[in-house]
Amino acid sequence: MQLSRDELLSAYQTMKTIRVFEDRVNQEMGSGDIPGAVHLYAGQEASAVGICSLLDSRDQIASTHRGHGHCIAKGCDVPGMMAEIFGKQNGLCLGKGGSMHIADLEKGMMGANGIVGGGPPMICGAALSAKILGTKGVAVAFAGDGAFNQGTTQEALNLASIWQLPVVFAIEDNGFAEATSSEYAVAGDIVKRAQAYNIASEKVDGLNFFEVHLAAKTAIERAREGLGPSLLQIKTERYYGHFSGDADTYRSDEEKNEMRQNKDCLKIFRNKVIGSSLLNEKQLNDIDDKVLELIDNAVKFAREGAEPNLEDLTKDVYLSY
């Protein structure tokens, strides 16, 4: 383990921020003040943070409908995100995009995406820019086990491989595409499929931040050195249903209890760093307090934000028309 104390604290803080953000969004959904649907990332934090903690401002990510975690991990402004989800003028996208379209190009966050499999082709373009413009940037496409079956993803794997693009495909396999199990819907093996495209691939325990981080480090370095794309199949858990209103009855209570008890990447992280005396309980609890305050303020910021101006309805359809 080569992470410094500050890096560990930062990783924990980001994972905790995602968890509390998502739990709070879920709670605020109940108030009726969030206008659309949300797809919550809770449970998968070690994936977003394990990867994005290795990226810098040269690097781009493309995300999914379950994008809040990727946004936070890539440095998007948290109050601005919350305001966007509330559909407010002070949101990151001025209330025009909402939960499924949060983006911040200045941070290298190319957008959550409402279309399953929308990100992988796009990330090939970002990688092509990095290659042609010589930025040494790396492009990461987050996609789920559902998106992995899309033709777009398979086409993107092929293109990234033949063009040797600096891409990492981060396939977050949370076991379900909406309500359909990946056991049922994914033929064969994700890693082997990618290997057939001549892409370096491995399966990673997505509940273990350190394992994700280690595998991502290798993949990102490979891309940065011009050695082509990689794929990580990140085996993870989705705490909530597919979307906020999903009763999630297709998973047994037993399975869900087991997941919450024993498959929590944050608990696993805490136990590891405390157990090996890298960090102590107080340091982590202090972060917990800080995060709660951040999220409280984010909700306050969102609630106090004005609704978008009606005259902006047709603004930004084009730059000029």
Add this chain to the structure above:
Amino acid sequence: MSIKTFRQALNEALHLEMSRDKNVIIFGEDVCGGTGGTGEKDAWGGAFGVTKGLLSEFGPDRIMDTPITESAFVGAAVGAAMTGLRPVTEIMFVDFLGVCFDQIFNQAAKVRYMFGGKADMPMVLRASYGAGASSASQHSQALYPIFTHIPGLKVVVPSNPYDAKGLLINAIRDEDPVIFLEHKMLYDFSGEVPDEAYTVPFGEAGIIREGKDVTLISLGKMVNVCQEAADELAKENVAASILDLRTISPLDEETILEFTEETGRVVVVDEAYPRCGVAADVSSIIVEKAFSDLKAPIKKVTPPHSPVPYAPNLEQAFLPSSQNVIDAVKEVIRGEK
């Protein structure tokens, strides 16, 4: 100034823009046509030879063959345009865009709006369109209305070599996604084209000729059909104006309404299918905004609501002809209220 084909005019536009701006790159299906083979590396230069010679001039980092995976490479154009490049992608036939509608409709067209104006999308997607080559139902359509329907896209359909060059240069310099459609029967059509770079602006219809009796509104190859019809009508002392829309998103409503007022009679000639097509759209705008200027009901000349057939006689029957236009004009004149 010299006489050049539509194909040469497009090639010159690409050449000039790639020379001017190193961020302009090209990729698509066989835009070189030969990558990985044992023979000529740009054997094709695109399915219609438009990009021929660019490989030797700009090298394989600026112009690249793609696998036949439209979703991947059109999606890649979206990502590249968001991150600093100005991609010009080529799809052989507009009919093939069905396999990558998501990248066009949901990604390219929406990014600027969804992200609160914080993203540019300087990409151009070129494709051939149109009937007349016995290419049958899946290689002959005039699908521009589908793209015109989508907010966020610009749609360009040039009718002659001069406009083709100026509109393509304008498209490459534009910060919004442009669908640029070239009629496959126009590639060998010649006209005067200046050697230097110039732009033809979007949203300004071309006035091909002015006549007081009727206005023919058209685009793409149908402009030629209108010219033939107008020549014939002139012999019978019917003076027709011809408007060439050039871009249908944005659409030059002002000039359409101005000519409607001047002539009071309108025939819209469109190669797209009749339902929800350009002819229907233009007609509805005139009816809504200039009904009182009309001396007679508008006539639309379009193909039937049918796929494009293969056999030459059927295909010619499918396509609007100059005789169809002449008949429509006469009907409009007779139908005066």
